[in-house]
Amino acid sequence: xxxxxxxxxxxxxxxxxxxxxxxxxxxxxxxxxxxxxxxxxxxxxxxxxxxxxxxxxxxxxxxxxxxxxxxxxxxxxxxxxxxxxxxxxxxxxxxxxxxxx
Amino acid sequence: xxxxxxxxxxxxxxxxxxxxxxxxxxxxxxxxxxxxxxxxxxxxxxxxxxxxxxxxxxxxxxxxxxxxxxxxxxxxxxxxxxxxxxxxxxxxxxxxxxxxxxxxxxxxxxxxxxxxxxxxxxxxxxxxxxxxxxxxxxxxxxxxxxxxxxxxxxxxxxxxxxxxxxxxxxxxxxxxxxxxxxxxxxxx
Numbered sequence: 438x439x440x441x442x443x444x445x446x447x448x449x450x451x452x453x454x455x456x457x458x459x460x461x462x463x464x465x466x467x468x469x470x471x472x473x474x475x476x477x478x479x480x481x482x483x484x485x486x487x488x489x490x491x492x493x494x495x496x497x498x499x500x501x502x503x504x505x506x507x508x509x510x511x512x513x514x515x516x517x518x519x520x521x522x523x524x525x526x527x528x529x530x531x532x533x534x535x536x537x538x
Numbered sequence: 539x540x541x542x543x544x545x546x547x548x549x550x551x552x553x554x555x556x557x558x559x560x561x562x563x564x565x566x567x568x569x570x571x572x573x574x575x576x577x578x579x580x581x582x583x584x585x586x587x588x589x590x591x592x593x594x595x596x597x598x599x600x601x602x603x604x605x606x607x608x609x610x611x612x613x614x615x616x617x618x619x620x621x622x623x624x625x626x627x628x629x630x631x632x633x634x635x636x637x638x639x640x641x642x643x644x645x646x647x648x649x650x651x652x653x654x655x656x657x658x659x660x661x662x663x664x665x666x667x668x669x670x671x672x673x674x675x676x677x678x679x680x681x682x683x684x685x686x687x688x689x690x691x692x693x694x695x696x697x698x699x700x701x702x703x704x705x706x707x708x709x710x711x712x713x714x715x716x717x718x719x720x721x722x723x724x725x726x
Contacts (some may be wrong), residue, residue, distance in 0.1 A: 464664060476664035477657065480553060481671035483570050484595060488627035491550075491572040495673075496657050507710030508657065 444528040445517055449534040451499060451509060470502040478511060485494035485512075487521050499532045549700075554579055561608055565687040566643040566671075568609040569636035575606070578702070583608055591615045593623040600611055603627065615619070633714075644672035649676035651675030 442450075455473045458466030459493035464476035500506045501524035507530045516523045550573050557569040564584075575583075583590060590609040595603040605622075609615050618641050628634060632653035639649035651658060652673050660667065660674045666685050667674060669692045672683040 447622070464668075465544070476668060479667070479671065479673065480556065480669055483630070484572050484603060484627045485597065486627040487598050489595065489597030489599075489601045489627060494671075510657070 442532050442536045444523070444525055444532060447532045448509070448517055448534045449513060449533075450538075451493055451497060451515065451534065455497065469480075471534065471538040472500045472502075474498040475507075483512075485515060485519070485521070487529075490515065490519065499531065499534055501537065504532070505534050507531050507534060548703075551579060552636060552699050553573070555582070555698050555702075556692055558583045558586055558588060558608065559691040559695050560688065561669055562588055562610065563687065563691060564610065565691060567611065567682065568607060568614045568641050568643070569671075570618075570642070571606040573605075574604065582698075582702070589615055591619060595622065596624065596626045598626065607661075614641070639672065642671065645675075645678060647680060647681035648675045648678060650674050656683075 438515040452474055454468040454471060455466050455475055458473065461467045461472050462474075465472045466476045467473075475497055477495045477498060478493055481494040482491045482493055484490070485492050486533070492515040496508045496510045498506060498508050507527050510528070511530065513523060554571055554573075554575050557566070557571065559564045561569045580590070587610060589610065589612050590606055593605050593607065595605055597603055607615055609618075619635060621641075622628050630653070635649050635653040636646070638644070639646060649672070652675070657673050658676060660678060661674050662670075662678075662681065664673050666689075668689050670681070670684075672681075705710045
């Protein structure tokens, strides 16, 4: 799918859906055809090796109604927010899903 | 990016109370806080019987990062400090994952799985995985027996947190005959 969405803006969309979407089940938030499930965000924190900030452990699962699914490690949100290098192994998949919501 | 609100002060205070209870009940032999806590919360942890120690880690950008560790056993704290005080944070290397699992009381099988496969699917209910501080491995036999103690500490920490945040809220123990709020010790 052709889209102008960047990895950073796709992550921002995910955060926005997680905060403002309509609740689905115990830990899901829906917007359009996407559900962001935060049931795998853990209690524990870890220290960012680059800047030392406390960061969440676990991941958000982003699922499209057509079955596509991608997990976004919570570390990724911190890395983007802090301007650290980001592993974008799942970036294309996330962008495709978010662009199609 | 906007702050997702995962790490607000309220969440951190709850987590610290929860970790304190888990440690005071010896479900976890030692726990680490990666953030500062209020004097009041520090006092509560000490009243649980916990020994606390501050240490400093170093980030790769040169920042010094204060951490706090707590345990019922001073030797466990000394062991942790000997290994990590002043050390650079290197992230989730297999060696660090194994060492932290040993210090924090996580099953070795889960540490091995996490070091190799990260957040691989496991057999736990999401609600159970959420209250843990480690990611259970698939087919884990050591984590499920821990869950009742984790659930009990989680519920108790919520009660404690509400009582700290709202000492006169409904449910606070009030002795009307003596006119004293037992939670705050204040006269009514």
